[in-house]
Amino acid sequence: MGFSTDNPKGFVLALLSSGFIGASFIIKKKGLRRAAAASGIRAGVGGYSYLLEPLWWAGMITMIVGEVANFIAYAFAPAVLVTPLGALSIIVSAVLAHFILKEKLHSLGILGCVMCIAGSVVIVIHAPQEKEISSVQEIWKLAMQTAFLLYVASVIVLVLVLIFHFAPRFGHTNVLIYTGICSLMGSLSVMSVKALGTSLKLTFEGMNQLIYPETWFFMLVVLTCVITQMNYLNKALDTFNTAIVSPIYYVMFTTLTILASVIMFKDWDGQSMASIISEICGFIVVLSGTILLHVTKDYDRNSSRSMHASLSPNLTARLCSGNGELPKDVDEETGSSEDICLRRQELY
């Protein structure tokens, strides 16, 4: 067990972040409903009346607060701890939707929540300590390790192959192309967000890091990665059902981020085998819980149909047969595609 002085801060920030982001979905949706009731035009069919609805803006601000808390959390605790805790935002929004929006939570969804919590507890108990870092050059050195450079190089090659070879051919039929690009870029986003966050933390503590070019380089990387990621996430959500994109994306993105963090920040150095295995199991449990929550989300609306659409082994084959066949509840859930690209679990 044992925490450094920073880990608890990062942990609390990650929890707050999940709370804010989870709540923001509900507040925004309540705002969208109210706007639709007032104007008679829903956001999904092109209305913009929600921009006049204070509740929608309250939700937007809640989300931004959550994102900022998440960003700061990465400066205080290892990504291995912060990233999986993001799953808790899904629980918060599922529970609030049940009580405030009166959306029925499926019994298996409750099981998914229980699992996410149990898995998170195991991860938190065994999380490694955040390494002491005193300058951006130290992070730069970590990023320049051969192993991490190899990881970055493979990510870039894979992303380029996916973008230029696979996306034009299979992008519209295979859900793994766009989500793959997002997840690969996402792992680099988080690493650069962590580097930038740590630099800013040091700057605020009185050790100005803005004088070093490395800080600005990391900022550039953050922007590039996040923009690429959002661009392809939008494409994925425009092409496929959220209920399919979200769990696949969450699993791939979280796994790759943890892999990147373990390579770059050597999170597992000095940890016992038992702790590492416990963390991996906790992580698998959180992933399973998330999948279960997502898959069962639409059970009551269109029971066996979405179940098969979401986790069928021949997913691709089914998707080939055309998107129209699948329920597309994008607008129902977040109101507009601008909202969606700001949704947290899809950003990082």
Next chain:
Amino acid sequence: MGFSTDNPKGFVLALLSSGFIGASFIIKKKGLRRAAAASGIRAGVGGYSYLLEPLWWAGMITMIVGEVANFIAYAFAPAVLVTPLGALSIIVSAVLAHFILKEKLHSLGILGCVMCIAGSVVIVIHAPQEKEISSVQEIWKLAMQTAFLLYVASVIVLVLVLIFHFAPRFGHTNVLIYTGICSLMGSLSVMSVKALGTSLKLTFEGMNQLIYPETWFFMLVVLTCVITQMNYLNKALDTFNTAIVSPIYYVMFTTLTILASVIMFKDWDGQSMASIISEICGFIVVLSGTILLHVTKDYDRNSSRSMHASLSPNLTARLCSGNGELPKDVDEETGSSEDICLRRQELY
């Protein structure tokens, strides 16, 4: 981490036991099918031709071997370790049913298997060491602790109230009555099985324990508890659907057994808070996985109907409306009710 010399033996025995018991279901079912094909009469409708089928007997022997391994496992490792590993037999039988009997395993069922494994790994990593015990009198002393005597007394009172007050009135409408009796008795069964197993282990090691009356007393307790348990389990399975009885029973029984073991054998003494919390989380994960596997088992046969029947919040109300409404696949699954009462996760 750290294992005593005995823990690994208990662990391997528990694994073997789950393998044998899981496989035995499949072998028996194959035997039943072959017998039905040969005679034209199914066991479910009163045929006994399966008694002439060698495959059925092979399954029966496999099951007995598994039960014996399980019994011995309790003599070597704490119940906190052995009991939850019983869930693995469900995985073994689900996987074998998929490949050998060609029964389709639902995608959520696979998720349930993954969870059972992840949870078991966490439990195994953090399991407490088996305490050194050198005579049956030592176990007797443990059983005579005030805390454990209080536990036994409350169990007996509860069981008597359930049998004489609730069972005649609500036994046929509320699934919790019969399964509650089984689970309460089950926790005492396991404790006495462990006491008896340890005595026999010591006897085989050269320290004859059969000369002490305590050994014989424990044997008497084992017999009483197991017979009561089997009797009410049969009633539960005769009255309600297996898909409802199994998960409820598994959860209650395992929880009570761990509680009893923690009180009697002080399994958690000297363990760190982190280990205890990890164990509890691992246990919750195994339970969730088991529930998921059971609930989704019948999804493909009669999808949304069994889903609601199995985990509905107003279960009792639904059951009140008559058993005929629910699919009763008892004979389909194990061939006859004699088989069922020998099924492992229902025995202990």
